[in-house]
Amino acid sequence: MTIQEQMLVLAQEAQEATRIMANLSATAKNDMLRRMADALEQAAPALVEANEKDLARAREKGLSAAMVDRLMLNDERIAAMADGLREVAELPDPVGEISDMRRRPNGIQVGRMRIPLGVIGIVYESRPNVTADAAGLCLKSGNAVVLRGGSEAINSNVAIGDVLKKELLAMGLPAGALQVVTTTDRGAINELLKLEEYIDLIIPRGGEGLIRFVSENSRIPVIKHYKGVCHTFIDASADYEMAERICVNAKVQRPGVCNAMETLLIHKDIAETFVPRIVATLKGKGVELRGCSVVREFAPEVIAAKEEDWGAEFLDLILAVKVVEDIDEAIEHIRQYCSLHTEVIVTNDYRNSQRFVREVNSSVVMVNASSRFSDGNQFGLGAEIGISTTKLHSFGPMGLEDLTTRKFVVLGDGQVRP
């Protein structure tokens, strides 16, 4: 079979499986996930063995130590994957929920019922745990899933997929509901992205290059997130101690993630006192600061920011800092440089808090809290399938509900249209 034929068959099998998967009870799906979790733990030796092939090849190819570490599976990481599936089993099932049921003047009742999207394609890189994590979320929400991981993790991904598929079969469920693409040919992605008739949504997870490639080549709707350039604006009325605590947490606690702060904006009325204070604190935590001229006036030790520092996703202990005239300039700067991820205002001014919440249209807008909270788990959505910075369908952290849609349900007793 050509790659084109292989992908077509695989997507058709997945679509066919949705007939069964969409109508499973929550109990059946939760049993399935718990059995899969147990099976992963029992298969740990085999998974480690498959993973060693990937590690050996990675070392041969001279991949960085960090990359090799990302690839690595051990008993602890396998247990974490299994626990992830058990946690998804505990989440409420979004499918079947009926809402907004209202009686129309002619007596028909019109409401909406939540249903799975159908088949979800996940295109991802390196970490093999995504295979189990994404499968768990897609299956729990009644979908079938097509998984296309990075070629460097192919043996690990296939081994994990086989363990999970075996449990589907053991429960009499269609194995087609969980498809792991076994070819490492890059053309496979291209073929998948054309199968709009069988795949309902594509979620790319990985670097900007992968995400751009997928979104530019897909006929299937894509939910994506390129990067997180999170801003924190310290308003004139901010409590200094609170502002400092939030800045340190947002920048230092885990600088390599998308919800870390990348640019700090400070109201000019407090620049003279707050700039030296926050600069000293952040420097003490090992942060490299790149500031505008006003910042450097009050803290001459700060490096001069270049134009490309505004809107940069450093993913490191580096921070751009700018003094702004007022909230208008802060909002304008954010509009120009943000990535629609998460923006924060620290303020004690009621009107400014309201304006910031209303006028900043990033996917997450916060008052007096660290941007590090921008996460599906922290928001109470349960496990997260990704963060969307495009506005259609989902905007912001995505949970199980974002893997579903709603159809209209109409209950009549013989009404016809006049």
Place this chain on the structure above:
Amino acid sequence: MTIQEQMLVLAQEAQEATRIMANLSATAKNDMLRRMADALEQAAPALVEANEKDLARAREKGLSAAMVDRLMLNDERIAAMADGLREVAELPDPVGEISDMRRRPNGIQVGRMRIPLGVIGIVYESRPNVTADAAGLCLKSGNAVVLRGGSEAINSNVAIGDVLKKELLAMGLPAGALQVVTTTDRGAINELLKLEEYIDLIIPRGGEGLIRFVSENSRIPVIKHYKGVCHTFIDASADYEMAERICVNAKVQRPGVCNAMETLLIHKDIAETFVPRIVATLKGKGVELRGCSVVREFAPEVIAAKEEDWGAEFLDLILAVKVVEDIDEAIEHIRQYCSLHTEVIVTNDYRNSQRFVREVNSSVVMVNASSRFSDGNQFGLGAEIGISTTKLHSFGPMGLEDLTTRKFVVLGDGQVRP
């Protein structure tokens, strides 16, 4: 300027205008729509004059009388456009609604706020009233809009757009919020479809060819609906009188629209009595019936259906009729041939009504009602921007709310992530 540059400028102006439009109060937007309505009526002579140019060219080109009629504007149709805008002014404003606000264990409050999508592109054919209708819905939901109508209606569309834009300017609002593409060059659509950075959603309205072209060439998300192949299944327990009433309404009341019935499925247990009855009734209404062999056994006057009749969108007084073994075969037939638009069961069996509602995943599923109700107005959504038969973002009839998305709002008092 090249067409590429023209489209870029136009989309950038629209994006720029969203800063103002997204934050308008409902009162300001409703005033704007009512002023636009009055202005359209006052400009009726000028609109009719511009329209006459389109009509003259259409006649020259030998367009069919039906096509020419679609293009035509007169005082009555202009008044209907104006009333459409006034009706949209009466609808509740979806923007700013805050929902699901919940306190997390650490005290942050997390909720969601409804916001406009940003810039919406509408690509449509013939009828010039779409210019005003689509503009009204997009502007009321706080969006900017780019309108690209058919070349045959270019003078009418531009004239309507000018009237509406003048009211924006008179109110001190950015004229860029309403963009009418004035070039009839086909390449303009291609250029628009690449501007993913400035346009958030494309809605094509027109024939299947246009919709396929747009969805295959767009980098911007597209919400579309190819066709409506609506099924009605008469279950064994159906009340004959009700079944007949629903079938006649669904097929005959307005056969040329997408929510008219195209295929009738009848349970075998009632075929002997119900088939002759419904055939006689529908024939009496001028419907041409194309049936399976079992239908023809009980009603020999029915023409034999060909394979291509199943799943056909006749948009005419033609109906495909099939006798099925049971509800399973009915659901299976629908799954195979439906267009995900609207499917109906007529039944008095509780379990079968529940199964049909759960297992048929078209965008609208009905029990004991005519498929002709499948419409945003009938469902209480107010005016309708279109019907989506793709599952992402919106599924089924789309109202104002479907032109918005939700961002997360987090209100804290200094929390940081541990």
